[in-house]
Amino acid sequence: MQTVQDVPALRAAIRGWRTQGQTVGFVPTMGNLHAGHQSLIKLARARAERVVASVFVNPTQFGPNEDYDRYPRTLVQDQAALAEHDCDLLFAPDVATMYPFGPEHSVSVRVPQITDTLEGAHRPGHFDGMATVVCKLFNLVQPDLAVFGQKDFQQLKVVERMVRDLGLPVKVVAAPILRADDGLALSSRNQYLGAEERARAPLIHDTLQKMRELLAQGHPWQAVEQTAAARLERAGFVPDYVAIRRAEDLAEPAEGEREGLVALVAARLGGTRLIDNLRLD
Numbered sequence: 001m002q003t004v005q006d007v008p009a010l011r012a013a014i015r016g017w018r019t020q021g022q023t024v025g026f027v028p029t030m031g032n033l034h035a036g037h038q039s040l041i042k043l044a045r046a047r048a049e050r051v052v053a054s055v056f057v058n059p060t061q062f063g064p065n066e067d068y069d070r071y072p073r074t075l076v077q078d079q080a081a082l083a084e085h086d087c088d089l090l091f092a093p094d095v096a097t098m099y100p101f102g103p104e105h106s107v108s109v110r111v112p113q114i115t116d117t118l119e120g121a122h123r124p125g126h127f128d129g130m131a132t133v134v135c136k137l138f139n140l141v142q143p144d145l146a147v148f149g150q151k152d153f154q155q156l157k158v159v160e161r162m163v164r165d166l167g168l169p170v171k172v173v174a175a176p177i178l179r180a181d182d183g184l185a186l187s188s189r190n191q192y193l194g195a196e197e198r199a200r201a202p203l204i205h206d207t208l209q210k211m212r213e214l215l216a217q218g219h220p221w222q223a224v225e226q227t228a229a230a231r232l233e234r235a236g237f238v239p240d241y242v243a244i245r246r247a248e249d250l251a252e253p254a255e256g257e258r259e260g261l262v263a264l265v266a267a268r269l270g271g272t273r274l275i276d277n278l279r280l281d
């Protein structure tokens with residue numbers, strides 16, 4: 001597997017494949033790769049003839065009090081993991097390559113409405129930064145398809161909207177959430193958890209399952225949200241949101257609406273912010 005850090009080298013590698021008529025699948029990441037990322041690479045591998053991954057900790061999607069500085073950067077291990085999973089090319093740019101005029105003077109992509117709620121409401125500016133960097137990466141890599149994990153469910157919806165609205169020629173492929181045996185969704189941020197917190201963290205997935213059960217029993221969605229939030233709070237979590245929404249547009253369900261819903265949670269456990277979600281159909 002080749003690693004490239006600048007745009008001319010990236011373009012040269014991809015041009016070679018394109019002239020042979022090969023299709024390109026793309027997996028954008030922030031690195032510190034785990035089995036969840038590997039499953040995305042595997043999906044891209046199955047759907048395209050060539051696979052490109054990127055590792056870039058994007059400064060514009062972190063708020064001023066978030067973990068940009070301490071976000072784990074493990075490029076050497078990431079290279080080995082990607083090579084092992086048959087990735088063809090790693091694009092690992094620096095900030096100046098992605099933001100030639102500096103992050104604060106960059107063109108910005110804003111996806112309205114769907115970004116006002118949930119993660120967008122709790123992480124102001126996060127989705128502008130995310131959509132901007134994903135749009136830039138799509139322009140640089142020009143993939144036929146790009147794989148995103150459903151763990152970041154709202155992110156996936158924002159990217160789908162951006163692609164449709166801007167008419168970008170990329171097929172967005174959604175990958176299922178990979179979990180540890182005890183149900184905790186794999187995430188780079190899980191390593192911030194202390195041993196005792198790690199043991200408590202699966203309660204998020206357990207609570208999402210409980211929400212599905214309660215909704216199936218006919219409880220109103222608002223009551224299910226409240227019960228679930230209280231359950232997490234009793235166990236020492238500080239929820240940012242515990243929500244039942246339409247999967248399609250993340251709007252609140254109508255009275256009695258039961259089809260096509262998703263439950264989403266973001267909660268802090270000590271100094272770690274965890275997110276997860278579960279389809280309710």
Ligand SMILES: Nc1ncnc2c1ncn2[C@@H]1O[C@H](COP(=O)(O)OP(=O)(O)OP(=O)(O)O)[C@@H](O)[C@H]1O
Pocket residue numbers: 028029030031036037039040147148149150151152175176177178179185186187188189190
């Ligand atoms: N457990 C998982 N299952 C499936 N996809 C995942 C999982 N974890 C991350 N992904 C996906 O991998 C891609 C890159 O995500 P990212 O590098 O932010 O990893 P992460 O582990 O989610 O990190 P973080 O803890 O910062 O959220 C995203 O599309 C994300 O949805």
Ligand SMILES: CC(C)(CO)[C@@H](O)C(=O)[O-]
Pocket residue numbers: 028029030056058061130133134152155
């Ligand atoms: C899509 C992404 C790589 C953009 O920085 C990031 O938000 C992530 O890792 O999910």
Ligand code: BAL
Pocket residue numbers: 061062152155
């Ligand atoms: N996995 C989403 C990227 C972020 O939390 O910034």
